Amino acid sequence: MVLSRFWLVIFISSIIFVVFSLFIGNTYTIDYVLNGKKDDPILVSEKYIEQLPAFIKDSIMKAPDQTLIVDVDTNNADTTYVFKNKTVKIYSGVQKSDGLLPTCKSTLLDLIIPLIAYLAFFCGLMELLIISGASGKLAKALSPVFVKVFPSIPKNHPSISYMTLNFAANFLGLDSAATPFGLKAMESLQEINPDKDKASDAQIMFMCLHASGLTLIATSIIGYRAAANASNPADVMLPCIITSFIGTIAAFLLVGIKQKINFKSASLVAVLMALIAGIVGLLMYVSHLDLVGKNYFTSNLSALILVGIIAFTLIFSFINEKKFAEADTTVYDAFVVGANNGVKTGVTIFPYVLGMLVAISLFRNSGLFEIISDGIAFFFSNMGVNKQITDALPVALLRPFSSAGSRGFLIDSMNTFGADSLTARLSSIFQCSAESTFYVIAVYFGSVNIKNTRYALGTMLLVDVICVITAIFVATWFF
Template sequence: MNIVFLLIVVTAFAAAAWRQWHFVPSDGAEAVSSPMEALSSGMVASATGAIELAIGLVGVMALFLGLMKVAEEGGMLVIIAKLIRPLMVRLFPQVPANHPAMGAMILNMSANALGLGNAATPFGIRAMQALDALNPRPGTATNAMAMFLAINTSGVTLLPAKVIAIRAASGSMDPAGILPTTLFATVVSTLAAIAAALLFQRFFPVGQPTAEELAMARPWVADAQAVALPAASTQAAAEDVSAYPLWVCILALGCIVLAIPATIFWGKVIAPWIVPTMMLGFLVFGWLRGVRIYEAFVEGAKDGFGVALRIMPYLVAILVAVGMLRASGALDVIVGTLAVVTAPLGLPAEALPMALLRPLSGSGAYGVMTATLTDPAIGPDSYVGYLVSTIMGSSETTFYVLAVYFGAVQVRRIRHTLLAALTADVVAVVASVAICRYLFT
């Protein structure tokens, strides 16, 4: 991450310096900012926006971390892990089959698949904290962490609700027309993410921990271990967390598969019910399992503030770097250069900014999509309109995800995670172009 961070900043500074060197204000244009002034303003605005974003996440994280605490104390994560055990043990062989991290990862993937946006973040943070309890080298990403985040940034999307809403607001006659294209692109990119994570982990060894790393304070690890310990405290408990019969696991996976067409056909009806039903379901489940749900919820919600504080520096670093890249004009130069090659392949210049900006900035990508869909010369139901919508719905803000999730557990050495995630991003764009060209040209 050190190299990536420095490369983005150096590229932005070099682009701004070149433009500044050739900058000649025209008559009466004193108010026009010079390239370096624009770069400075972009840096300050990005830093401010990063803090505002982190503060805005506090409430969401407090809510869903509270629900996660209720689920943990009621044993929901272990139940979920047991249901999906045949699949998860193959993807995450380093994680014990009944570990709470399994259930937390599944909840995060499910929330992302249903288009819950920031609501999925607390589940992912809880999963990372549980995975860090198994980490032999604090501060360094494990293979399981890398695999989880690679899947997270490319996860199968059943209901890209925000994208559909923007298409509807832009006057689309078929706002939900991207459901099959998004599903196809995310399935392909998820398979690519899994393959990339398995391939690249061989070239990025974990290494031996230093004394300083072993002494690093990790309060979240104690919380994760407190959830996991009761499961192994007695023989009866150990039997309780053994895998369900194979037919039960197959039935559970079958229900997930059947949810795909159900979401495609009834997604607009289902979407408003997801979050309220989730809260009711978690609380009722905890109450039926004998959990003191109010106390557990409040205890879990307290973590939201601590997590927000931990991720702030990481967000400032990555969002300022991305803001510099945009404000310097370097991104425009890259788009103009690549468009010559990508346009004949089905990725025209109008859609290329979305492909490049999506891994870097979620708000920037939404801005690009909205501007494209509302452009009278393009429109939401054109090939370009479907393409930018599909790219938006089938990929994730990779650098943001890595900054938030790794920041929550103080991981600085990310090993092959970024490479695997960016591989999935590239595949998502290629798959989006392929399916949109097949269906809409």
């Protein structure tokens, strides 16, 4: 219900604001909201050439293609005059994101089809893990801990192994593998959900822990910083780990209090201590590496572990081929069946993702997001907050809505302020310390047709806020 109302508010308010801007003259045309593409110039006016100042008119007529660009500035959008069919079209500024119709197309071609491919492959592997018995053994080994965090899940339930693989993939920055494992976990949890239309306690806990974004190897962030010529592309890795870890602990505590989980459990404390020790140990190892060593380590660890998971699945399935024969199938046929289920899941979640992304597209292109962003930045600047921090806030504000959009702000902050500036580093921490909340909710709850997400959305947004505050303190402390 909360998600539905939030979606309606974004959609309707954006449409009202766009139409209002058109009628009061702040916007010349609203076609870009429907058909425009990201980074396209925005049409702000159209005049007869006789209405333009003489020097602009003469410059246009002398230009080879009758196009004039003025105010050339690498940090700001240029004003462009294009003379055609007796009128001059004036463009200024660029579009923040794709319009509604291009978003529909890109959602299918650039997001859903690749996602379906990932789902097909990894759901095929999951089927092998199930039939070979590997997932059952993993669930049995981790049950003592998981039954404390997820008391409503039966001991040795298959969802435990799926959630474990999802958390591990997220931890290592393996986004392409994390989503299929996570969707499989949601499907498994839905089987024991007594109310199929309402999110269960276990599903909410899983979603909030997943969305907190605990990441050990921020491979993509390091890559962006390296491309922007940062002096040490991996120097944000430790702040990212600290921020995302605090976000994960906050998510666990918030949901745990709501669900009355026993935090004094010895097994929970032991696992938490082991996790902290593992992170600290790895950080100590990485801190002793030079720049080349850090880049080599971070770029290869995740890939090696993913290859190891694939190899283990296939080898274990081969060793336990008898179990496939008992199930009247073969290893290859089982993989194909799992892949087919992955394709079906991708088709199921498409409408949920589409509905969310077109709403976000309207929200950004309407100008409402910029007004809210500028207002928050103005508020914090008047409170004496460092301008380098307020300059990074657009990444934090957009991250829950769109990973691609916040990534664009991240890259822009590095280009504008320099990759080694506090703004760029803080933007990097914002980008890697949380998930795209609304996309995640649309994908995961949509995959099992849950309509009532209960308190999941509110908790996930609160965790996002905690991550933002933590990131600011951590970045200020480190840099």
